[in-house]
Amino acid sequence: MQKPNGYLTLLAGSLLLLGCAGKPKSGEADDAESATPVQVEAAKTATIHQTVTAEAVLYPVRQAGIVPKISAPVKRLLVERGTHVTEGQLLVVLENRDLSALAQEGRGLYQQAQAAYETTTRATVPEDLKKAATDLDAARIAVDAAKKVYESRQNLLKEGAIAQKLVDDARVALAQAQAQFDVAQQRFNDVQTVGHTEQLKSAGAQLDAAKAHLEGAETQASYAEIRSPINGIVSDRPLNVGEMVSSGSAVISVVDISEVIARANLPVAKAAGIKTGDAATISGPGGDIAGRVTVVSPAVDPNTTTIEVWVQAKNPEERLKPGLTTQLTIQVADIPNAITVPVSALLSSDEGGEKVMIVGSDSLAHEQPVKIGVRDGDDVQILSGVKPGDRVITQGALGLDDKAKVKVSAAEQQQSGAGEK
DSSP, X not given: OOOOHHHHHHHHHHHHXXXXXXXXXXXXXXXXXXXXXXXXXXXXXXXXXXXXXXXXXXXXXXXXXEOOSSOEEEEEEOOOTXXXXXXXXXXXXEOOHHHHHHHHHHHHHHHHHHHHHXXXXXIXXXXXXXXXXXXXXXXXHHHHHHHHHHHXXXXXXXXXXXXXXXXXXXXXXXXXXXXXXXXXXXXXXXXXXXXXXXXXXXXXXXXXXXXXXXXXXXXXXXXTEEEOSSSEEEEEOOOOTXXXXXXXXXXXXXXXXXXXEEEEEEEHHHHTTOOTTOEEEEEETTEEEEEEEEEEOSSOBTTTTEEEEEEEEEOGGGOSXXXXXXXXXXXXXXXXXXXXXXXXXXXXXXXXXXXXXXXOTTSEEEEEXXXXXXXXXXXXXXXXXXXXXXXXXXXXXXXXXXXXXXXEOHHHHHHHHHHHO
């Protein structure tokens, strides 16, 4: 049985009314579909740290490749690779029987020279001086006696008691006695001054020469004992017992890694603000280690056009090993009252340079070119284009058109508003 036409018309009208009642307004649907969800963060004023980062190679603070001064076979090895040693510790002993014999000979010669010096100072010189003094006294007595005889005969000649010839003989005897006295006086003076001094000088020179010979021989013998010049760890020990040591190559190597030096080669512009004493961080196994800049090369390497910078740091538990490549971060300066935004807010501008998208009070994203300064971790300094409190888009800005409709979550709107206040 067919339904009447009136019934069909009524049914169609009811369906049309139901469809109109459930459909939202056109403007509300367009707004909901066109608003892009984004995350924002307010630009802020803070102190930002200007840092320089670079790869660096680690070196020990001190190292010594010990080269022996003599060539001889290895007699004893007292350390192994990896052994911790102290300054002055005996590491290697070389064969030295020939050098010990030379040292023993030197000791004998020195003792002989000492004995000769003692004899000269205590016996020879005093005896010579005593003999010269005795001869001088005898000559003086002879002169006095000859003078008295001469004077006596002169008196007797005046009285006519003796002949002239006896007076002349007395005069000759006095002259001879005086001559002998002069010779004795000169001999005494020579022994007391020149002879005494020269004998002592000669004996002293022989003693000094013997002592120098002994010290040289003992020094040569001591070269057979190889000791550590620094505190550290044995890093290399290439020889074994019985092998011949060459005086031109290292027999053992010691490194001090209680501290390490990170050496980095930086471009001139990057190194321009770095100075000795700047704080730095060496990133290595087990975490970061704080250090200080100790060397900034005053000259540019002509081969690499870079400047070498050294950072020295303590090496607790010797975690960092020489030769390791690490990340070096140098804190160059602090910039107070800098306007900063997250690095994630930066976008590349079509005209070149950088830009950010700022959400205005109209809920639209406004494209804003910016000039950036120093980067510090996740933040970047904005030199122009943004003022404190501006809400920059940190997520969702890629591909977003200027003046595009955006939607910020309620929680972020409250956080951003609190930051503006």
